[in-house]
Amino acid sequence: MEVVPNIFIIKLPLPFKIDHVNCYLLRDKNGWSIIDTGLNYPPSTAVWEDTFAGLGIRYGDIKGIYVSHMHPCHYGAAGWLQELTGAPVFMNRAEITSVDQTWKKGRTNVPVVGELFKENGMPHGLISEVLENMTGVQSIIQPHPALSPLAEDGKVEMGGRWFEVINTPGHSEGHVIFFSADDGVLISGDHLLPSAASNVCLWPTSHSNPLELFLASLEKVGRLPVKLVLPAHGEAFTDCSGRIHDLTDYYHERLVQIAGLAGAGSTAYQICTRLFGADLTSFEIRFALTETLACLAYLEGKSMVVSRLVNGIVTYRKMERPR
Numbered sequence: 001m002e003v004v005p006n007i008f009i010i011k012l013p014l015p016f017k018i019d020h021v022n023c024y025l026l027r028d029k030n031g032w033s034i035i036d037t038g039l040n041y042p043p044s045t046a047v048w049e050d051t052f053a054g055l056g057i058r059y060g061d062i063k064g065i066y067v068s069h070m071h072p073c074h075y076g077a078a079g080w081l082q083e084l085t086g087a088p089v090f091m092n093r094a095e096i097t098s099v100d101q102t103w104k105k106g107r108t109n110v111p112v113v114g115e116l117f118k119e120n121g122m123p124h125g126l127i128s129e130v131l132e133n134m135t136g137v138q139s140i141i142q143p144h145p146a147l148s149p150l151a152e153d154g155k156v157e158m159g160g161r162w163f164e165v166i167n168t169p170g171h172s173e174g175h176v177i178f179f180s181a182d183d184g185v186l187i188s189g190d191h192l193l194p195s196a197a198s199n200v201c202l203w204p205t206s207h208s209n210p211l212e213l214f215l216a217s218l219e220k221v222g223r224l225p226v227k228l229v230l231p232a233h234g235e236a237f238t239d240c241s242g243r244i245h246d247l248t249d250y251y252h253e254r255l256v257q258i259a260g261l262a263g264a265g266s267t268a269y270q271i272c273t274r275l276f277g278a279d280l281t282s283f284e285i286r287f288a289l290t291e292t293l294a295c296l297a298y299l300e301g302k303s304m305v306v307s308r309l310v311n312g313i314v315t316y317r318k319m320e321r322p323r
């Protein structure tokens with residue numbers, strides 16, 4: 001479907017709770033560009049094939065593939081598309097490093113994630129379950145493409161317009177969005193979604209305060225004259241500043257709530273189960289805990305909680321506000 005002239009939204013299926021990802025095809029006089037790729041998973045690659053056939057696109061017409069960030073539903077089919085089309089695949093430099101560390105070396109981060117969960121109070125049995133679940137995505141993100149770095153805050157011509165490539169770290173460290181000042185179109189990846197809040201997680205290999213980065217990135221996007229947001233999940237929307245306002249409020253309420261749940265001393269795992277409930281799946285708990293940790297890191301940076309390491313276990317305590 002052509003959402004605005006020369007920009008087509010391609011909704012690809014996902015076998016997850018979020019059942020789709022929006023990718024974009026942008027038409028120029030001399031070819032096409034792609035933003036985000038879906039998983040290398042037959043129901044999804046079939047949609048790409050049908051779309052190319054439907055729009056009369058030959059593989060050689062694809063001149064560039066841009067990936068907003070390294071999460072599987074955005075990066076997964078980049079290698080498959082590159083093999084098919086021969087097009088270069090572009091990503092932010094920090095994100096290319098994450099791809100190497102996380103996907104190419106076979107999840108070398110798993111043992112350190114295990115350590116992180118242990119020191120934050122997750123029960124042992126659950127840790128092994130969660131780690132096992134983490135190694136399951138390799139097949140849907142193969143083959144890996146040759147990656148070319150995007151210029152930092154550079155410009156790209158596609159879809160008959162110029163887009164600024166803007167770094168928006170937070171949801172992932174090298175996340176980028178594409179903004180066209182020509183007509184106010186923002187292709188926002190996972191940085192700005194219409195309903196769900198983008199998860200902001202603290203991993204052992206990530207920045208030490210990703211939520212601070214995320215909120216600063218939201219503020220940066222809030223200064224752009226955006227008329228239409230084309231997100232990676234959910235429907236397109238127009239009220240960009242309203243959404244940023246709501247998200248900022250949401251995080252500030254959540255931070256106050258988490259500081260309260262820390263109380264006189266709790267592990268991140270205890271806070272997380274109080275917040276999200278105890279019956280999460282092993283997939284959900286991984287994100288729930290790392291999101292809680294991102295909030296706690298932010299709160300500690302603002303001296304609203306203080307952490308203490310005793311016998312290998314970290315607890316957080318709410319600090320009373322200075323008068």
Ligand SMILES: [Zn+2]
Pocket residue numbers: 069071171190
């Ligand atoms: Zn993501």
Ligand SMILES: [Zn+2]
Pocket residue numbers: 021071073074190232233
């Ligand atoms: Zn996503």
